[in-house]
Amino acid sequence: MDIEDPSFWRAGAISTTLVMLVVLAFLSIDSMRVISVGGANVPQYDVINHQIGYTYNWSRRADVPVIGGPEPLFGKTVTAAEATALMRTGKLVIQSRACMDCHTIFGNGAYYGPDLTKSWLDPAWQQIWMPMTGKATREDAMVEFLMHPDKYPTWTRAMPNLQLTQDEARATVAYLKWLSSVDTNGFPANFGQSGKQP
Amino acid sequence: MTASALIETAALLGLFVLAGGGYGSLYSVGRLWARPALIRAGSVCWIAAFALALTIALRTPLDIGWKLLILASALVYAVIPPLIWRYLERLHHEQEIRR
Amino acid sequence: MYRSQKLSLRYYTAAVALFGVMIVFGLLSALYYLYPSLLFNVFNFNMSKILHIDTLVIWLLMGFLGAVYWYLPKELGREVEGMWLAELMFWVFCAAVVVVAAVFVFVQYGAANEFSMWFINQGRKYVEAPRWAAIGIVVVMLVFAYNVIATCIKARKMTGIMWVLVLDLIPLLAVYLDAFPAVTNMSVDLYWWWWLVHMWVESTWEVLIGCVMALVLMDVMGTSRRIVETWLYIEVMLVLGAGILGLGHHYFWIGTPQYWLSIGGFFSALEPLPLLGMVVHAIYDAGTHRMKTNNQPAFWWITAEAFGNFIGAGIWGFMMTLPQINLFSHGTQWTVSHGHFAFYGAYVCGVIAVLYVAKQQVSGADVLGGRAWKWGFGLLNFGMVGMVMGLLLAGMAQAFYGRAMGGSTLMAFTTASENPWFVSGMYARMLFGVVFAAGYVVLVYDLLTSPRRVPALQAQPEPA
Ligand code: HEM
Ligand code: HEM
Ligand SMILES: [Fe+2]
Numbered sequence: 001m002d003i004e005d006p007s008f009w010r011a012g013a014i015s016t017t018l019v020m021l022v023v024l025a026f027l028s029i030d031s032m033r034v035i036s037v038g039g040a041n042v043p044q045y046d047v048i049n050h051q052i053g054y055t056y057n058w059s060r061r062a063d064v065p066v067i068g069g070p071e072p073l074f075g076k077t078v079t080a081a082e083a084t085a086l087m088r089t090g091k092l093v094i095q096s097r098a099c100m101d102c103h104t105i106f107g108n109g110a111y112y113g114p115d116l117t118k119s120w121l122d123p124a125w126q127q128i129w130m131p132m133t134g135k136a137t138r139e140d141a142m143v144e145f146l147m148h149p150d151k152y153p154t155w156t157r158a159m160p161n162l163q164l165t166q167d168e169a170r171a172t173v174a175y176l177k178w179l180s181s182v183d184t185n186g187f188p189a190n191f192g193q194s195g196k197q198p
Numbered sequence: 199m200t201a202s203a204l205i206e207t208a209a210l211l212g213l214f215v216l217a218g219g220g221y222g223s224l225y226s227v228g229r230l231w232a233r234p235a236l237i238r239a240g241s242v243c244w245i246a247a248f249a250l251a252l253t254i255a256l257r258t259p260l261d262i263g264w265k266l267l268i269l270a271s272a273l274v275y276a277v278i279p280p281l282i283w284r285y286l287e288r289l290h291h292e293q294e295i296r297r
Numbered sequence: 298m299y300r301s302q303k304l305s306l307r308y309y310t311a312a313v314a315l316f317g318v319m320i321v322f323g324l325l326s327a328l329y330y331l332y333p334s335l336l337f338n339v340f341n342f343n344m345s346k347i348l349h350i351d352t353l354v355i356w357l358l359m360g361f362l363g364a365v366y367w368y369l370p371k372e373l374g375r376e377v378e379g380m381w382l383a384e385l386m387f388w389v390f391c392a393a394v395v396v397v398a399a400v401f402v403f404v405q406y407g408a409a410n411e412f413s414m415w416f417i418n419q420g421r422k423y424v425e426a427p428r429w430a431a432i433g434i435v436v437v438m439l440v441f442a443y444n445v446i447a448t449c450i451k452a453r454k455m456t457g458i459m460w461v462l463v464l465d466l467i468p469l470l471a472v473y474l475d476a477f478p479a480v481t482n483m484s485v486d487l488y489w490w491w492w493l494v495h496m497w498v499e500s501t502w503e504v505l506i507g508c509v510m511a512l513v514l515m516d517v518m519g520t521s522r523r524i525v526e527t528w529l530y531i532e533v534m535l536v537l538g539a540g541i542l543g544l545g546h547h548y549f550w551i552g553t554p555q556y557w558l559s560i561g562g563f564f565s566a567l568e569p570l571p572l573l574g575m576v577v578h579a580i581y582d583a584g585t586h587r588m589k590t591n592n593q594p595a596f597w598w599i600t601a602e603a604f605g606n607f608i609g610a611g612i613w614g615f616m617m618t619l620p621q622i623n624l625f626s627h628g629t630q631w632t633v634s635h636g637h638f639a640f641y642g643a644y645v646c647g648v649i650a651v652l653y654v655a656k657q658q659v660s661g662a663d664v665l666g667g668r669a670w671k672w673g674f675g676l677l678n679f680g681m682v683g684m685v686m687g688l689l690l691a692g693m694a695q696a697f698y699g700r701a702m703g704g705s706t707l708m709a710f711t712t713a714s715e716n717p718w719f720v721s722g723m724y725a726r727m728l729f730g731v732v733f734a735a736g737y738v739v740l741v742y743d744l745l746t747s748p749r750r751v752p753a754l755q756a757q758p759e760p761a
Binding site: 005006009013017020023027034042094095100104105108111117118123124160162168187188189190 | 329330333334337338341342343344346347406407408409410411413414417418419420421422425457479480481482483484485486487488490523526527530531533534537538541542544547548549550551552553554555556557558560620624625627628629630632633695700701704705706707708710711714715
């Protein structure tokens with residue numbers, strides 16, 4: 001073993017890299033199992049037929065989503081296939097309008113607008129937008145807002161109108177509801193618990 | 199973690215690496231110009247880094263695993279600059295001989 | 298001069314021009330934070346940010362391509378194979394960039410369908426360019442890889458640096474394929490997206506710039522190949538040893554299993570260590586630098602690269618990489634602070650150093666010095682440090698008020714964004730952004746005019 005010999009370090013570089021790549025491959029296979037739809041952390045798309053909550057779990061030492069009883073979106077229970085179609089459109093809305101170049105989802109994206117991970121659960125829908133839009137339900141207020149965000153500003157930074165059709169807006173709301181059911185290891189922490197810290 | 203503990207801990211973590219970097223730089227420049235005073239200043243930086251690691255271990259709400267990792271890396275920071283410096287010297291010296 | 302080096306100069310020119318475009322859109326993006334009604338519903342923040350970060354990726358890639366096309370014939374002692382294709386690809390690349398930019402400015406976005414993905418905007422950060430353009434980039438990179446490999450084969454010569462470079466191009470290209478899919482499941486989407494973003498900036502680009510720096514050191518300082526290659530292998534071992542699984546620091550909160558909290562935290566805590574090694578190495582080399590006297594700008598930019606990489610990636614990264622901190626700092630201006638500092642330190646400084654090396658060789662000047670480069674160096678560094686300090690302040694205010702105290706809701710977000718610390722941070726960023734832009738202007742001025750008294754300058758090939 002001659003540490004001045006480049007070939008020693010070349011062997012080191014190759015073997016280190018290979019070991020790390022193999023470990024990463026195994027971890028990725030396992031992670032895919034967990035994050036595929038229906039995996040341990042990512043519910044099926046038809047979870048949107050249910051109530052979704054987010055509460056602190058003492059054994060996990062983190063906030064976790066809680067799936068509750070039936071609470072169909074727009075008052076209509078959807079089949080698994082319908083839910084999948086909605087999600088596909090919803091995701092394409094998010095990509096085609098470049099939502100994540102203003103907002104974050106799971107904390108990834110841009111920081112001009114608020115994080116959307118738990119947007120479905122945001123008290124602002126009830127407190128601000130339902131009265132503002134005159135809609136009776138959270139999801140209807142969301143659709144109205146997404147279609148005409150420039151009409152309902154809450155502060156100086158308003159959201160621009162991205163010309164969502166009604167179908168696109170409904171699919172986006174469905175997507176946001178599903179997103180809030182993903183187990184994100186407690187991100188964001190203390191959601192809606194202003195002032196209370198564990 | 200409380201809001202103030204968050205900022206304090208992050209600041210300590212940043213200062214810790216900064217002190218490690220200060221040690222590495224001062225040590226190397228000291229060797230380059232053969233200035234023992236700079237090398238001593240470098241050691242002071244490392245002591246600061248170690249003190250910061252201790253502060254992190256004793257005074258922040260980080261989990262025990264992270265605290266141990268930071269204490270261990272303080273020791274690794276101590277050896278990296280001299281080790282690399284000596285290695286580079288050996289490498290270049292051997293090269294001179296070969297020529 | 299080899300034909301490939303002429304191409305290299307074109308890439309450098311395009312890179313510097315796009316650097317300017319990037320700064321313009323950086324300043325514009327920053328302005329929205331101060332004047333939110335700016336261009337509202339006409340040209341919104343998201344389009345400005347897209348143009349800022351996409352040009353960033355493109356100009357750095359062009360800088361790297363330029364550097365490799367510059368050194369390839371020198372390293373292998375012969376003209377690069379397939380030059381006509383490479384030259385064609387340069388124009389394809391530029392044309393694609395112009396068309397995509399025009400679509401982003403004038404069309405901006407489309408409906409929620411595959412057509413938009415193919416022709417308008419894919420809306421995935423850093424790789425928003427529509428698929429046809431992404432295919433274009435793949436083709437450019439494939440031709441580039443062909444140039445490198447075919448030249449090695451024709452020259453019947455394979456140096457250690459070339460091996461590292463060629464092997465590095467494989468994952469660099471492979472992860473870029475991730476610019477195409479539109480996966481419905483956001484967790485899976487982000488999982489692979491991070492392979493692209495993290496594996497580029499903390500693995501493959503790090504190795505690429507390592508190769509380029511190795512070539513520069515040999516070329517300009519006459520360091521022996523054996524030393525340079527030994528060091529390169531060590532660097533690759535440490536960078537990839539920590540960086541590959543350091544990927545885990547992006548897998549804390551996207552739905553991925555809990556073990557990533559430990560793995561990501563552990564390996565990214567190791568990431569500053571190789572960067573410290575590079576600082577020591579840079580100082581050691583400084584002692585033997587001929588460049589210190591005959592190409593001061595390149596010398597200082599290389600030094601800035603070593604320190605900038607350590608501070609921007611090492612310190613700024615480590616500060617918020619442990620999951621307990623990251624839970625609150627994640628996705629705030631704190632991230633932006635680190636992103637700017639790390640990209641600047643690790644890559645921008647390196648590319649500028651290479652520009653000065655090429656500058657000296659093209660102009661035939663014995664000494665590159667003067668006063669202008671110092672102003673450029675000073676203003677750019679001062680501007681960047683000021684910006685990241687402002688951003689850090691703003692990010693800490695967001696983590697403190699918006700996240701830890703406010704609980705991350707819309708109300709918490711707006712409250713934090715109106716907090717005086719946040720607002721001052723945004724003003725500071727704008728101010729220092731202007732300083733940075735001034736530094737860019739001086740840099741370009743210096744690159745175009747120095748060295749003043751050498752007539753060979755006029756012979757410098759213009760990008761036709
Ligand atoms: C005048 C100089 C610059 C200004 C004013 C500026 C401003 C900005 C702004 C406003 C954003 C959007 C952040 C957000 O979503 O809130 C941004 C993002 C970004 N900029 Fe710059 N920028 C400048 C120069 C640079 C330079 C030189 C680099 C690279 C070295 C850079 C790299 C980036 C990156 C990587 C992002 C994405 C960060 C993230 O989203 O986490 N910028 N910049
Ligand atoms: C050359 C080296 C590096 C570059 C260019 C770089 C660049 C970036 C950029 C641009 C981002 C923002 C990504 C996004 O959300 O769009 C980021 C995020 C991050 N980086 Fe780095 N980085 C480097 C090295 C490091 C190192 C060494 C560490 C750890 C010690 C680190 C830790 C992180 C973490 C934890 C995040 C996530 C921030 C968040 O939670 O929002 N980075 N990096
Ligand atoms: Fe990373």
